[in-house]
Amino acid sequence: MQNENLDKLYKDVFEKLSDQITNKDEGVLYQIIILVAPKRSNEICNAKGIKNNASLDDDLKINPSERQGWEILKTDVKDILNLFQKSIDRKRNMNPDQAKFEDIVTIACELVGETTCREYLDKSANLNTNTRQPSPSTLCIVVPALVVENIRENDLISAYDVEKIIDNSLYFLCTSPEDANFIQQHLELTDEDITTVSEQREIYVKININDGEEMIGKKVPYSLKRNLPSNGQLMVEKLACLKYLSVSGLENFNRF
Incomplete structure (x- = not known):
């Protein structure tokens, strides 16, 4: 049940981010972390060697299960692998590039943690209902x-x-x-x-x-x-x- 909830959470984050990332071919993981966890983005990216000019394939090589001094999502490696395995069937009919983007979002979610993902979605929902538009x-x-x-x-x-x-x-x-x-x-x-x-x-x-x-x-x-x-x-x-x-x-x- 926990894995199912996490799978849905990651899909929700992907849907929220998809318009901002699916036309890019480099620095995708870097930009996702900036958007989802701006206050910790520099810490996470430096610790994991995540670059703003990395290719999609480079992003996919990042292993979220290696803890580097911050608290990531409290699931063990087996749970992480199960989440990736569970999504394979769903992605068989998906555009290969889109499948890569979804996997990169999953990696980002594992790095920033479940709580941060939920806070990001909640904040996005609040912004959508807030009548005040940010002044650029x-x-x-x-x-x-x-x-x-x-x-x-x-x-x-x-x-x-x-x-x-x-x-x-x-x-x-x-x-x-x-x-x-x-x-x-x-x-x-x-x-x-x-x-x-x-x-x-x-x-x-x-x-x-x-x-x-x-x-x-x-x-x-x-x-x-x-x-x-x-x-x-x-x-x-x-x-x-x-x-x-x-x-x-x-x-x-x-x-x-």
Whole structure:
């Protein structure tokens, strides 16, 4: 009975996440953990070696039964294997890629624990019934290329990742999405591949924060980090090189 309840729980989590993950081909497990357990995501991902650029097959190699200093779901290895085995028949007629995504969600659920999964579903349900819509903000920031070498456009990143970017910023600004779009138009950006430029090349990063209204207008890094929502959805919308030695548009930014 316990296994049946867990199987249903994992399916519910998969259904809630499916629209956000099934079009991705890397960093899926990393992004699931950020969404389901944002406060512990950095701890879990570091302990298990989960990368934001890992392939689906790499994600499937993560063994959730290896305890690494936090309390995962209290089921033994046999129960975990039974859960995977029980889902095989259901997946025989499923698209192979979709089956992979469901297995990765199961691994994530085992890592974060049953309680965290239920809290995530409860919070999602409450958000759906809450009349208040989160007010978004956009963080526009310039950092050396080395700081964002493992980050790509459309990545979901953790609050810890954003704090690291803020700590290494050369210029920064947090404003409304509309103002951010206007400001970006005045920057001189290039089409260069950021993975091939020097580590110190200036990179413009645009991060959408779905509940970051308290960050808008903050002029010092400490205030930005203090008001960064730990449970917010943080998505990298834009990554681009600034034209070499260009300062066009940067007069609107705060300088670290």
